[in-house]
Amino acid sequence: MMRSRKVKIVTVYLLTIFFLLFFNFLLPRLLPGDAILAMYSGSEILVTEEMYSELVKLHGLDRPLHEQFITYLIQLAHGDLGYSYIAHASTTDLIMNALPWTLLLVFTSFILSAASGIVLGVESSWRRGGRIDKLLLVFMLLIDGIPSIAIGILFLTIFSLYCGWFPTAGAVTPYSNLVGLAYLWDMLLHLALPLATLTLSQIPGDYLLIRNSMVLTICEPFVLTARAKGLKKYKIKYFHAARNAILPFFTRIGIRLAYVITGVLFIETIFAYPGLGLLTYEAISNRDLPLMQGILTVSVLLVLLINILIDLLYKKIDPRVEYAY
Amino acid sequence: MTGIKQKLILSLIICLCMFSSTAGAVAEKEIRISDKTGDWGHPSPYLAYSRGPGYIRMHFIFDTLVWKNETPDIMPLLAEEWEYISEENTYVFNLVKNAKWHDGEPVTARDVAFTIEYMKEHPYGWVVLNSVDRAEAIDEHTVKIYMSNPYAPFMEDIGGTMPILPEHIWKDVENPMDYVEPGAFIGSGPFKYIDFNKEHGTYQYEAFDEYYLGKPFVDSLIFVKNGDTQMALQRGEADFAPITPEMVETFREDGFTVIAGPHYWNKKLMINHNKEPLDNIVFRQALAYAIDQDEFVDKSLRGHGKAASYGLISSESLWAGPDVPDYPYDPDRAKELITSLGYEWKNNIFTKNGEPLKLDVLRSMIGIGGQTIPDRDSEILKNQLEKVGIQINLISLEPKIVDNKVINWEFELAISGHGGIGGDPKILYDMTVQVPETKASPNTARYNKSEELNRLLDDLIHEMDPAKRREAVFEAQNIYARELPAISLYYPTGYYAYDPDAGVEWFYTVGGVSKGIPIPQNKLALIRPNAQKSADMEEISETAMQTEKPASKTPITPSSAVFAILSAFYIKRSKRSGRII
Numbered sequence: 001m002m003r004s005r006k007v008k009i010v011t012v013y014l015l016t017i018f019f020l021l022f023f024n025f026l027l028p029r030l031l032p033g034d035a036i037l038a039m040y041s042g043s044e045i046l047v048t049e050e051m052y053s054e055l056v057k058l059h060g061l062d063r064p065l066h067e068q069f070i071t072y073l074i075q076l077a078h079g080d081l082g083y084s085y086i087a088h089a090s091t092t093d094l095i096m097n098a099l100p101w102t103l104l105l106v107f108t109s110f111i112l113s114a115a116s117g118i119v120l121g122v123e124s125s126w127r128r129g130g131r132i133d134k135l136l137l138v139f140m141l142l143i144d145g146i147p148s149i150a151i152g153i154l155f156l157t158i159f160s161l162y163c164g165w166f167p168t169a170g171a172v173t174p175y176s177n178l179v180g181l182a183y184l185w186d187m188l189l190h191l192a193l194p195l196a197t198l199t200l201s202q203i204p205g206d207y208l209l210i211r212n213s214m215v216l217t218i219c220e221p222f223v224l225t226a227r228a229k230g231l232k233k234y235k236i237k238y239f240h241a242a243r244n245a246i247l248p249f250f251t252r253i254g255i256r257l258a259y260v261i262t263g264v265l266f267i268e269t270i271f272a273y274p275g276l277g278l279l280t281y282e283a284i285s286n287r288d289l290p291l292m293q294g295i296l297t298v299s300v301l302l303v304l305l306i307n308i309l310i311d312l313l314y315k316k317i318d319p320r321v322e323y324a325y
Numbered sequence: 326m327t328g329i330k331q332k333l334i335l336s337l338i339i340c341l342c343m344f345s346s347t348a349g350a351v352a353e354k355e356i357r358i359s360d361k362t363g364d365w366g367h368p369s370p371y372l373a374y375s376r377g378p379g380y381i382r383m384h385f386i387f388d389t390l391v392w393k394n395e396t397p398d399i400m401p402l403l404a405e406e407w408e409y410i411s412e413e414n415t416y417v418f419n420l421v422k423n424a425k426w427h428d429g430e431p432v433t434a435r436d437v438a439f440t441i442e443y444m445k446e447h448p449y450g451w452v453v454l455n456s457v458d459r460a461e462a463i464d465e466h467t468v469k470i471y472m473s474n475p476y477a478p479f480m481e482d483i484g485g486t487m488p489i490l491p492e493h494i495w496k497d498v499e500n501p502m503d504y505v506e507p508g509a510f511i512g513s514g515p516f517k518y519i520d521f522n523k524e525h526g527t528y529q530y531e532a533f534d535e536y537y538l539g540k541p542f543v544d545s546l547i548f549v550k551n552g553d554t555q556m557a558l559q560r561g562e563a564d565f566a567p568i569t570p571e572m573v574e575t576f577r578e579d580g581f582t583v584i585a586g587p588h589y590w591n592k593k594l595m596i597n598h599n600k601e602p603l604d605n606i607v608f609r610q611a612l613a614y615a616i617d618q619d620e621f622v623d624k625s626l627r628g629h630g631k632a633a634s635y636g637l638i639s640s641e642s643l644w645a646g647p648d649v650p651d652y653p654y655d656p657d658r659a660k661e662l663i664t665s666l667g668y669e670w671k672n673n674i675f676t677k678n679g680e681p682l683k684l685d686v687l688r689s690m691i692g693i694g695g696q697t698i699p700d701r702d703s704e705i706l707k708n709q710l711e712k713v714g715i716q717i718n719l720i721s722l723e724p725k726i727v728d729n730k731v732i733n734w735e736f737e738l739a740i741s742g743h744g745g746i747g748g749d750p751k752i753l754y755d756m757t758v759q760v761p762e763t764k765a766s767p768n769t770a771r772y773n774k775s776e777e778l779n780r781l782l783d784d785l786i787h788e789m790d791p792a793k794r795r796e797a798v799f800e801a802q803n804i805y806a807r808e809l810p811a812i813s814l815y816y817p818t819g820y821y822a823y824d825p826d827a828g829v830e831w832f833y834t835v836g837g838v839s840k841g842i843p844i845p846q847n848k849l850a851l852i853r854p855n856a857q858k859s860a861d862m863e864e865i866s867e868t869a870m871q872t873e874k875p876a877s878k879t880p881i882t883p884s885s886a887v888f889a890i891l892s893a894f895y896i897k898r899s900k901r902s903g904r905i906i
Contacts, residue, residue: 033729097524169551174527272552
């Protein structure tokens with residue numbers, strides 16, 4: 001019984017991966033327009049027949065589609081995501097260089113926004129209808145309504161241009177020859193604004209979710225029991241009520257992280273932060289087929305991985321699901 | 326314990342002193358240029374992206390035979406003298422004797438001959454060598470280039486664009502597109518390649534001590550990437566960057582030097598001249614009368630631009646015709662012309678056989694250098710054309726899809742744009758007819774209906790007599806403007822700002838850098854300091870060394886790094902020694 005369920009889950013994941021890879025392969029090729037000519041769009045260069053046929057050959061576009069797909073799968077099995085002839089670099093290298101920056105940004109912001117979202121949500125719901133709750137709610141709804149791109153520009157203007165506290169772009173000061181702690185400090189300074197923007201744009205979602213589910217949980221009998229036992233307030237709030245209220249939040253993480261990876265695109269563009277979002281943007285605007293394919297593959301695998309982790313983790317957080325079947 | 330402590334403190338102080346003294350002694354002059362995109366490919370001929378900024382990043386490392394500056398004449402670079410022998414249809418170039426590659430090898434005539442052979446075998450986007458037959462090194466410093474056809478644009482199109490490659494490195498390179506080894510960055514230009522970081526979009530170059538025109542007075546050249554280049558300028562993170570027209574005054578007030586670009590890029594209305602009624606010259610002329618170019622400049626560019634010449638070549642080019650036909654805004658004249666084609670004016674719309682006159686316009690966010698900018702033109706165009714009774718249907722598409730539709734003739738009108746209209750008039754040929762052995766370009770009208778225009782365009786390419794060529798170029802513009810294979814709308818004005826205290830006087834190259842790149846980043850600006858722009862270059866390189874300023878603006882950060890490391894080391898050490906005791 002348990003075994004067949006596991007087999008089922010694994011099959012579902014494998015099928016998902018296969019279909020996603022298939023679409024990753026197909027979609028960039030379905031983009032209207034000749035991929036090779038698109039690379040030269042907007043440039044004053046005339047593409048000669050000679051150059052054209054050479055580029056078609058380099059990209060393997062002269063071979064039938066199914067052959068291209070099989071080559072793609074074989075390469076992928078070797079951990080090779082292809083070679084970008086626009087960037088003149090291995091796609092794997094390009095992505096691996098960008099990924100750490102995005103992960104740094106996304107995970108730090110995730111932890112910060114989750115922590116503050118949970119605390120604020122719990123406290124707010126506990127004081128439901130009170131002044132602090134109302135104030136927080138209005139504030140959060142306001143922030144939620146401002147697109148992250150606007151927050152970013154606002155931060156950039158205030159803290160970078162007028163106050164001059166933070167650098168305007170990049171992840172480190174280029175060619176500054178900094179080492180050790182100074183390098184770390186430089187990195188943190190560069191991280192501060194994009195991180196603050198991303199975190200701030202994430203907090204309202206977390207806050208609202210936690211607050212709503214907390215409001216419902218507080219009315220549950222077990223909270224009353226906890227109170228009757230004479231437990232301390234923070235214990236009731238965080239160990240009894242919040243522990244249950246947090247469940248929908250975990251369900252949402254998987255979906256949200258996928259959003260964050262795309263959402264980070266705007267923030268990375270404003271702050272010229274060298275992450276995956278910016279790379280995606282460049283790949284699409286340059287019509288860099290192998291790079292687009294590679295990025296899609298990596299982000300798809302990343303989201304799936306996070307989903308698997310959450311599936312596994314969920315049992316720990318909510319033991320009831322183990323018996324739900 | 327106290328002994329160790331003292332020793333450590335002493336060494337720390339010595340270290341700090343040494344650090345600050347070296348920071349003072351190595352007075353490096355560093356220039357930082359900022360742009361939004363950052364990554365334009367590795368700065369090597371075959372690796373740089375095929376757009377202007379990609380070429381610019383490569384041209385600091387690689388020299389060409391000849392070059393251009395802010396005067397109309399072609400100037401010597403690797404070639405000190407040259408001659409065209411018309412009887413043989415050959416070019417002879419005498420190279421400078423003291424040019425060296427960055428690895429110390431001398432630059433010889435064989436390198437030039439090799440480059441031509443190599444680029445004939447491995448096509449290089451910027452240079453089409455169909456008209457070159459072969460090249461031969463006559464002696465160490467003389468190279469002779471045999472042409473297969475007379476090719477008038479040679480000096481600018483090949484001589485001033487083709488980066489010379491070192492034979493001793495490239496002779497073993499079979500696939501130049503895959504060659505990303507250090508050898509790919511060995512050139513003979515004023516700057517040596519130090520680093521390119523794709524992910525951060527940064528480039529680092531270092532002055533080449535043995536450059537044959539003298540060592541550049543800027544020691545270190547860095548390209549950085551900023552989401553907002555203006556902020557980078559204001560914050561001092563960059564010395565030179567593009568700015569928006571609205572900020573020109575602000576920057577001037579803040580003490581920056583602002584330079585306005587020449588008008589070498591045009592927004593252009595592509596016309597499907599194979600389709601009724603656009604196949605009719607009179608109808609195309611009616612469109613030109615119905616279009617108010619000044620309204621585009623006022624509304625779309627907010628005044629920062631110029632109405633375009635109808636002859637495609639920029640009105641600021643050295644090759645602009647003196648009397649290119651003009652179409653001053655005249656909606657009544659447009660209506661008259663349309664009526665003359667058998668259309669009837671009914672309820673403010675022209676109809677023919679009961680069918681209203683309707684045109685589709687493809688619009689996209691096309692901007693300079695393949696960048697995307699918001700489209701403000703299509704609504705203006707729609708308004709203007711609907712005033713003369715033409716119903717307009719706007720279709721918004723991604724730029725590359727518009728390109729594709731234009732190439733496949735699946736359009737009626739399309740708003741497009743391209744540059745290169747300030748350099749050699751070859752652009753008129755490239756953008757009018759389908760150039761043999763090339764793929765259709767989305768900016769080329771592929772107009773083949775006027776024999777006279779074809780003949781003139783042929784002269785434009787093959788006529789070696791400068792006066793006769795000039796005449797052909799003027800006449801070709803006249804016919805182009807009369808027949809209107811496409812309608813040029815306007816030229817936007819670009820602005821760059823730089824900090825004059827940095828000591829570099831940047832300038833726009835007449836006709837654009839190399840083939841016509843309208844970016845004011847000519848390497849010559851870094852070889853000669855500002856005060857003596859037109860003076861002899863050798864003289865300048867000597868004085869250049871004296872106008873330096875310390876590069877390390879904040880020695881606090883590096884020294885605090887040293888301090889931090891040393892103190893960490895000290896704490897660890899003292900803990901350990903504490904344990905021993």
